[in-house]
Amino acid sequence: MRRFLYVAKGVAWRSVHNTFANPAIILPSIIFPLFFLAAFAGGLSSISKVPNFSYKPGYTAFQYGFVLLQSSAFGGVFTGFAVARDFDSGFARRLLLTAPRRSGIIAGYTIGALVRWLVTGTVVTIAALLAGMSIEGGGAELVGLFGLGVLVNLVAALWACGVAMFLRTEQAGALIQMPVFIVLFLAPVFVPLRLLSGWIHAVARYNPATVALEAARGLIAGSPVKLALAFALLLAGGAIMSLFARRGLASAERAG
Amino acid sequence: MSSSPSAATLAPPRLLEQVGAVARRSVTRTFRQRALLIFPLVFPLLLFAINGSGLGAARKIPGFPDVSYLDFALAIPFIQGALFVAITAGTDLARDIESGFFNRLALTPLRGSALLAGQLGGAVVVACVQSLLYLAVGLASGVGIASGFAGALVLLALSILIAFGFAGLGALLALRFGTGEAVQGFFPLLFVTVFLSSSNLPRNLIQVDWFREVATYNPVSYLIEGIRSLIITGWDGEALALGFGFALLLSVLTLSFAGAAMKNRLVRT
Numbered sequence: 001m002r003r004f005l006y007v008a009k010g011v012a013w014r015s016v017h018n019t020f021a022n023p024a025i026i027l028p029s030i031i032f033p034l035f036f037l038a039a040f041a042g043g044l045s046s047i048s049k050v051p052n053f054s055y056k057p058g059y060t061a062f063q064y065g066f067v068l069l070q071s072s073a074f075g076g077v078f079t080g081f082a083v084a085r086d087f088d089s090g091f092a093r094r095l096l097l098t099a100p101r102r103s104g105i106i107a108g109y110t111i112g113a114l115v116r117w118l119v120t121g122t123v124v125t126i127a128a129l130l131a132g133m134s135i136e137g138g139g140a141e142l143v144g145l146f147g148l149g150v151l152v153n154l155v156a157a158l159w160a161c162g163v164a165m166f167l168r169t170e171q172a173g174a175l176i177q178m179p180v181f182i183v184l185f186l187a188p189v190f191v192p193l194r195l196l197s198g199w200i201h202a203v204a205r206y207n208p209a210t211v212a213l214e215a216a217r218g219l220i221a222g223s224p225v226k227l228a229l230a231f232a233l234l235l236a237g238g239a240i241m242s243l244f245a246r247r248g249l250a251s252a253e254r255a256g
Numbered sequence: 257m258s259s260s261p262s263a264a265t266l267a268p269p270r271l272l273e274q275v276g277a278v279a280r281r282s283v284t285r286t287f288r289q290r291a292l293l294i295f296p297l298v299f300p301l302l303l304f305a306i307n308g309s310g311l312g313a314a315r316k317i318p319g320f321p322d323v324s325y326l327d328f329a330l331a332i333p334f335i336q337g338a339l340f341v342a343i344t345a346g347t348d349l350a351r352d353i354e355s356g357f358f359n360r361l362a363l364t365p366l367r368g369s370a371l372l373a374g375q376l377g378g379a380v381v382v383a384c385v386q387s388l389l390y391l392a393v394g395l396a397s398g399v400g401i402a403s404g405f406a407g408a409l410v411l412l413a414l415s416i417l418i419a420f421g422f423a424g425l426g427a428l429l430a431l432r433f434g435t436g437e438a439v440q441g442f443f444p445l446l447f448v449t450v451f452l453s454s455s456n457l458p459r460n461l462i463q464v465d466w467f468r469e470v471a472t473y474n475p476v477s478y479l480i481e482g483i484r485s486l487i488i489t490g491w492d493g494e495a496l497a498l499g500f501g502f503a504l505l506l507s508v509l510t511l512s513f514a515g516a517a518m519k520n521r522l523v524r525t
Binding site for chain 1: 295302303306307309310311312313314316317318441444448451452456457461462463464466467471
């Protein structure tokens with residue numbers, strides 16, 4: 001266990017250091033969610049005039065729920081890019097040679113993703129509050145909201161690490177981010193699920209991201225819905241993705 | 257003095273031949289990189305499918321045009337595709353600079369203008385293919401073109417002109433910065449210009465004042481509205497004039513600056 005923590009701590013520190021020492025890496029992960037927030041909450045706010053649309057805290061808060069979870073997922077995705085870059089540069093192979101407990105590598109990258117998102121999530125929250133967002137939920141609901149974000153970040157980071165370790169090239173970038181992007185946008189992003197119609201309603205209804213999104217919006221509104229289901233699904237997703245990431249690591253170990 | 261066969265052999269090829277040779281290489285290279293080709297084709301269609309359905313409820317907003325949201329949204333893939341063309345064209349050009357191909361070309365009598373025009377040839381071909389595809393997918397998904405068959409042709413012409421202008425921007429970035437990484441780094445910035453426009457809602461239905469102001473001053477709004485007018489309105493002279501005007505302005509500006517940057521890149525020592 002000590003050797004695991006030793007490796008995890010070293011990789012996490014390097015991941016965090018690389019992220020925050022390089023503006024080209026940290027800025028996109030902060031700016032992108034802010035633009036999404038501005039574009040969706042600002043540009044689409046008249047969507048709230050659609051008949052039967054009701055969300056007490058307002059459209060900015062409605063979109064904040066999505067953008068917060070999206071930023072947490074992309075915090076994980078961007079970390080996958082860093083893993084792929086480490087394989088391309090040869091650093092990851094040297095790391096595999098020297099790490100006394102290799103599973104600590106995955107944990108380290110995952111911690112790096114979490115730290116990255118905590119900064120992004122805080123910036124997005126401040127921006128939404130400055131834009132006039134009202135949060136009806138109390139302290140416990142906010143903790144729950146960020147708890148959801150942490151789990152989404154974990155699932156996405158483990159997915160991204162797994163893909164990056166299987167493919168071991170920066171060209172894996174599209175494969176890392178596209179499924180995450182699609183799953184997120186096939187949820188009820190712009191209007192509640194009941195206002196969707198056609199194929200998108202059928203897909204969104206069974207999309208696990210919908211449950212997480214509805215739970216997040218419920219917490220913001222101070223009336224939690226589907227919370228237990230959301231946490232259960234995300235924990236299950238985390239367990240599956242940790243197995244996937246572990247297999248990716250094994251694949252990288254075999255490749256030498 | 258009459259030109260001898262050897263002198264004729266040594267004479268540099270005419271400008272059109274130079275453009276043709278570079279364009280042939282550019283087109284061939286573009287089609288050989290299928291991964292680069294597929295993503296720009298598929299991604300805008302994916303967003304069209306998702307947003308077109310996800311934002312379907314927007315047509316219930318009072319004052320929204322009396323068309324389906326898919327009709328309204330079809331203009332967006334053309335602009336997103338043009339952005340991808342810019343990045344592809346810029347990245348290809350940057351790769352030539354990074355690999356030293358440009359330096360070798362500087363040793364030949366090839367003219368800078370021919371090189372620039374030829375390099376953009378691949379981008380124009382991609383723009384033609386993707387515009388036809390977007391239009392076909394739109395028609396297949398039930399979108400009607402209010403301006404009819406002639407309007408569809410004008411739509412294709414406008415979208416190709418827009419893509420050409422953005423390809424010029426990609427070339428300018430490549431020539432100024434010289435690396436593919438720098439060109440790709442501009443992609444989010446370009447993408448943001450689409451978000452901060454009238455892409456998702458008509459400008460008069462944007463409630464937030466600052467957003468409406470940004471969208472009004474953002475030329476991308478007029479490019480989108482030019483294409484959109486042909487799909488949902490019919491023949492709208494003002495929207496078309498603004499659309500073609502900004503597309504032409506973009507092309508002229510980017511190509512002028514790219515031409516100047518090309519001269520610096522091809523300095524013969």
